[in-house]
Amino acid sequence: MANIRDVAKQAEVSVTTVSRVLNQHPYVTEEKRVAVERAMEELGYFQNINAIHLSTGETRLIGVVIPYINHSYFSTLLKGIADQALVQGYNLVFYQTNYMKEEEHKAFEALKQKQVDALLILSRASEWEAIESYQSFGSIVVCETASHETIPCVSVDHYEAFRFGMRYMVDQGHQKIGYCIGRRNGTNSKLREKAYCEELERIGQPFREEWIFNGCLTIEDGKRVVSEYAALNEKPSALLITSDQVAAGFMMEAQKQQIQIPNNVAILGFDNHPIAEALDLTTIHLPLHEVGVNLVEKVVKKDKTSTIYPFELVERGSV
Amino acid sequence: MANIRDVAKQAEVSVTTVSRVLNQHPYVTEEKRVAVERAMEELGYFQNINAIHLSTGETRLIGVVIPYINHSYFSTLLKGIADQALVQGYNLVFYQTNYMKEEEHKAFEALKQKQVDALLILSRASEWEAIESYQSFGSIVVCETASHETIPCVSVDHYEAFRFGMRYMVDQGHQKIGYCIGRRNGTNSKLREKAYCEELERIGQPFREEWIFNGCLTIEDGKRVVSEYAALNEKPSALLITSDQVAAGFMMEAQKQQIQIPNNVAILGFDNHPIAEALDLTTIHLPLHEVGVNLVEKVVKKDKTSTIYPFELVERGSV
DNA sequence: TTGTAAGCGTTATCAT
DNA sequence: ATGATAACGCTTACAA
Numbered sequence: 001m002a003n004i005r006d007v008a009k010q011a012e013v014s015v016t017t018v019s020r021v022l023n024q025h026p027y028v029t030e031e032k033r034v035a036v037e038r039a040m041e042e043l044g045y046f047q048n049i050n051a052i053h054l055s056t057g058e059t060r061l062i063g064v065v066i067p068y069i070n071h072s073y074f075s076t077l078l079k080g081i082a083d084q085a086l087v088q089g090y091n092l093v094f095y096q097t098n099y100m101k102e103e104e105h106k107a108f109e110a111l112k113q114k115q116v117d118a119l120l121i122l123s124r125a126s127e128w129e130a131i132e133s134y135q136s137f138g139s140i141v142v143c144e145t146a147s148h149e150t151i152p153c154v155s156v157d158h159y160e161a162f163r164f165g166m167r168y169m170v171d172q173g174h175q176k177i178g179y180c181i182g183r184r185n186g187t188n189s190k191l192r193e194k195a196y197c198e199e200l201e202r203i204g205q206p207f208r209e210e211w212i213f214n215g216c217l218t219i220e221d222g223k224r225v226v227s228e229y230a231a232l233n234e235k236p237s238a239l240l241i242t243s244d245q246v247a248a249g250f251m252m253e254a255q256k257q258q259i260q261i262p263n264n265v266a267i268l269g270f271d272n273h274p275i276a277e278a279l280d281l282t283t284i285h286l287p288l289h290e291v292g293v294n295l296v297e298k299v300v301k302k303d304k305t306s307t308i309y310p311f312e313l314v315e316r317g318s319v
Numbered sequence: 320m321a322n323i324r325d326v327a328k329q330a331e332v333s334v335t336t337v338s339r340v341l342n343q344h345p346y347v348t349e350e351k352r353v354a355v356e357r358a359m360e361e362l363g364y365f366q367n368i369n370a371i372h373l374s375t376g377e378t379r380l381i382g383v384v385i386p387y388i389n390h391s392y393f394s395t396l397l398k399g400i401a402d403q404a405l406v407q408g409y410n411l412v413f414y415q416t417n418y419m420k421e422e423e424h425k426a427f428e429a430l431k432q433k434q435v436d437a438l439l440i441l442s443r444a445s446e447w448e449a450i451e452s453y454q455s456f457g458s459i460v461v462c463e464t465a466s467h468e469t470i471p472c473v474s475v476d477h478y479e480a481f482r483f484g485m486r487y488m489v490d491q492g493h494q495k496i497g498y499c500i501g502r503r504n505g506t507n508s509k510l511r512e513k514a515y516c517e518e519l520e521r522i523g524q525p526f527r528e529e530w531i532f533n534g535c536l537t538i539e540d541g542k543r544v545v546s547e548y549a550a551l552n553e554k555p556s557a558l559l560i561t562s563d564q565v566a567a568g569f570m571m572e573a574q575k576q577q578i579q580i581p582n583n584v585a586i587l588g589f590d591n592h593p594i595a596e597a598l599d600l601t602t603i604h605l606p607l608h609e610v611g612v613n614l615v616e617k618v619v620k621k622d623k624t625s626t627i628y629p630f631e632l633v634e635r636g637s638v
Numbered sequence: 639t640t641g642t643a644a645g646c647g648t649t650a651t652c653a654t
Numbered sequence: 655a656t657g658a659t660a661a662c663g664c665t666t667a668c669a670a
Contacts, residue, residue, distance in 0.1 A: 003647050014657040019649060027655050049432040050378065051647035053369040054662050061412070070398040075389035082388045082415040086422075091429075093380070094411045096401040103405075110410070113368040219593040252597040274538040275594075278571040322663050333641040338665060346639050370663035373646050 002043035011039035063116035080292020099125040112137045118299040141299045153306040159191040161311040166199035169238040178211030178236035222249020238266040244273040267318040280317040321362035330358035382435035399611020418444040431456045437618040460618045472625040475605045478510040480630040485518035488557045497530030497555035541568020557585040563592040586637040599636040
């Protein structure tokens with residue numbers, strides 16, 4: 001484990017000179033450079049990155065706060081993040097939180113302790129205030145529709161997307177509309193609930209608690225919803241499902257139970273995951289990969305502005 | 320940015336004492352502990368983790384080499400890894416490689432430079448020799464069936480699983496069997512090809528290149544294979560598909576094209592992803608979450624042994 | 639039980 | 655162009 005001093009000694013130069021060739025600074029003669037390079041070779045020298053981190057106060061590491069690491073929505077986002085991190089020469093450290101504030105807190109502390117230069121929060125349980133109090137330790141960007149005064153956000157406009165979905169269903173002649181949501185008390189979800197209520201009001205329909213299916217994240221959840229739906233006395237004729245995975249689970253199970261889509265119930269998914277095309281599921285395309293890319297760009301540039309990405313309806317056969 | 324010396328001064332103790340309370344060492348009186356804690360409070364002190372890393376030579380970071388971050392097989396593995404890392408108090412740094420040796424090399428260098436304490440290689444393009452040459456810098460575990468002399472491996476027995484799948488198809492009366500594979504030249508894939516050829520020989524069937532579908536990773540690939548299959552003059556009556564995602568893509572597209580499963584072609588998937596149950600896909604269950612957990616346990620314990628996990632047939636309606 | 643001081647391996651400032 | 659030397663902030667012998 002030779003260090004920079006050993007190399008300097010071996011090459012008969014100062015550590016500064018070694019550091020200079022290491023960092024390709026100008027002002028070092030070809031002669032010395034060669035000597036240093038030979039010494040490094042001979043000693044099998046390599047840099048200790050932690051010493052560099054300590055000295056520079058930078059790590060070129062971005063922390064990513066993510067509830068579930070193998071969830072289709074998040075892993076699409078992640079792909080964009082990872083692709084762009086590669087481009088920018090950053091590495092990623094993952095903090096899988098399961099929406100536990102305690103785990104999110106660990107990520108915040110990592111920023112504070114300079115384990116990472118910056119933080120990307122893909123979804124959160126913590127309050128804005130908690131995040132705000134850590135901003136002085138590094139750049140933080142949140143993947144959320146809500147725009148905060150001082151914390152930059154990048155996301156899709158989930159409120160508008162949902163409202164658009166509602167109107168689309170109404171335009172197709174539906175009045176009795178329910179929906180499936182991942183985590184009802186999440187920020188984006190509250191936005192969607194707001195859009196839902198507003199549209200219901202607009203078309204003069206009552207709010208029916210039992211038409212909101214909560215905890216919908218996976219294919220299995222979609223299957224479960226079919227049973228819940230089937231057990232309903234009064235059934236909605238249309239369902240907005242905020243994840244194509246869940247919608248897919250619903251469709252596959254519905255087929256088994258002879259529930260016809262869209263005849264018995266129309267389905268609108270969100271994401272435009274490949275599974276949607278395979279199942280001929282009408283869905284709202286969300287540019288998640290681009291959001292991921294932008295998240296990294298913003299956090300690296302320390303860009304304090306927020307960006308909202310557009311969504312797009314993809315009409316197929318489920319509505 | 321107060322440091323440990325500032326705290327020591329403020330509390331009127333030595334830095335060692337501060338370090339002791341920081342690391343909850345014994346041999347520090349309640350009185351001093353309180354004084355130190357007060358000083359830390361007053362100064363808003365927090366540790367700089369890079370200094371700790373430099374000093375201890377440890378980071379409690381595990382590097383994960385992964386080809387694609389949003390691929391169902393890998394993200395299931397990842398979930399197990401992340402869950403266990405949480406338990407063990409390690410964080411994860413991701414090196415998404417797209418199977419580029421150059422990117423894998425970066426991860427190896429990170430280990431060498433002590434950016435991470437250990438490395439988990441979920442799949443690789445690099446040679447064994449390359450990996451071997453980095454073993455002296457930290458614990459490395461590879462997720463692969465092949466057992467290497469000195470490099471510990473944890474995986475499912477892909478050879479046996481595939482062979483079992485072949486025999487199962489044969490037992491169900493199939494003689495004309497093809498298969499879909501992700502990356503034909505991967506280690507696990509070669510093992511599967513070996514099993515394939517051996518079984519073909521056993522039942523006296525010729526090897527048909529055109530019955531091997533390569534590059535099958537996603538739902539879309541499964542769809543594509545349906546077209547390729549449909550275009551075949553002589554068609555296999557059974558297909559082993561080494562990923563449930565691909566199998567799902569195949570099944571959904573097959574249904575559109577009125578190809579009946581299992582009547583026209585029997586399908587056997589691998590993984591037992593939730594999508595398999597939803598589609599009534601017969602599949603071979605691979606305990607990927609457990610593999611992920613074991614990968615972390617092994618790398619943390621510096622356990623040099625290899626472990627192979629059992630698989631299990633899940634019979635449903637596609638064969 | 640507490641403290642002094644020597645690392646850990648860099649980078650960066652300031653001379654020369 | 656090159657080099658001393660002081661940070662960076664912590665841990666850990668060793669001494670007391």
